[in-house]
Amino acid sequence: MELINVAGVSYIYSDGQLALKNISLTISKGEKVAILGPNGAGKSTLFQLFNGLLQATSGTVTVKGLPVCKEHFPKIRSSVGMVFQDPDDQLFNSTVRQEIAYGLMNMHISGQAMEDAIAWALEIVGLQGYGTKSPHNLSGGEKKRVALASVLAMRPEVLVLDEPTASLDPLSVSKLIELLKSINRDFGITLILATHDVDIVPLLADRVYLLNKGEIVLSGSTAEVFAHKGIIRQIDLRLPRVAHLVELLVHDRVLKVDDLPLTIGKAKHLLEQERTQDGN
Template structure:
């Protein structure tokens, strides 16, 4: 089932800046999608069209077949859980528990079910000891986790994450990747995330849309998109570090590696098959 469909969308801000140009994409239930692009590419602008925070200047955006407009907003907002790039845009309650309770209470969850949902969400993001604290006194990474917990608690069909790893330390990034993959696999939640962190994309995405200056320049499986090395470099991104290392090793030893490894796991597999035998 097509969950989100963006067809020929352009968006121009009130100062005349055209942030999106004729963007089209489709997201199907259960997929893990990365929107990869450098700063200013239009990623956050695109995501704000999904839940009606911005309205396309032209073209159409539909969620589960419903055009994104005022009339369908309650249904659309209950299907899409959005974690903003800046957590301060998201957190406004006086304690972490209240923050997570807020959306649940709007969905009329109460009593024991409410407590259990809050505890579950806090535990998943490793913030169970922070329930009584004010979200405003947390560090950037902690705020990000609370924002994610508040959205996860509502078990949305689609989780839209704008720069989910930006404020996290290395351990936090690894934990988040494991968490997101498990909620996709076990709960069937569709994932869409925006990032310029090329190293996390192969760990977290089946498909990638490459966005540059408001335009989709490439779309396809993660391996396909990263095989367009020149395009990726032209738009001020780079290959994942493992792929870059493999590229250098292959070049120095004149090995022809058709599919560069994108993750440490894939590189290990190649090494075990002795594909780098000539150089290592």
């Protein structure tokens, strides 16, 4: 089932900056899709079109078949949960608990159902006991998790995450990846993430749109997109580190592979296969 459809969309900021040029994409229910691109590619601009924070200059954006316009904002905003790039743009309540309760109250959820949703969201992001703290006094990574909890509590159909791993430490990145995979698997929540972190994309996304200077330059499965090494490097991105290592080993004729592994797990599997073959 198609959830989001972007057709021939361009966006021009009021100062004349053309941020998106004729973008077309579709996102289906249950998918995990990455919008990968360097700084200034247009990722955050694109995301703000999904829930009407920005309106396309030309072209159309629909969510579950509804055009993204004022009339449909309540329905669309309860389906599309957005976690902003900068949590300070999202957090404005005086306690973490209130921050999570705010969205729930807007959805007319109250009483025990609200308490349960708050407790569930805090637990899932590992912030139990933080309810009475002020979001403004938390670290950058903790703020990101509060922003995620406040959106997750509303159980959106689609979770849109702008640079979810920026400012998180390595353990928090691993935990977040596992958390996002599990909410996709267990609750069927569709994931769309914007990032330039090429190492996390193969761990999280099934499909990738590569964005540069407001245009989609490549799209396809994660493997298909990363197979275009030249284009990836041309637009100031790189291969995942493990793929680069294997690329060097292939170049030095230490290894022979058809497709570069994009994750450590895949590289380990490949090396084990090589050893087995050498043993035969």
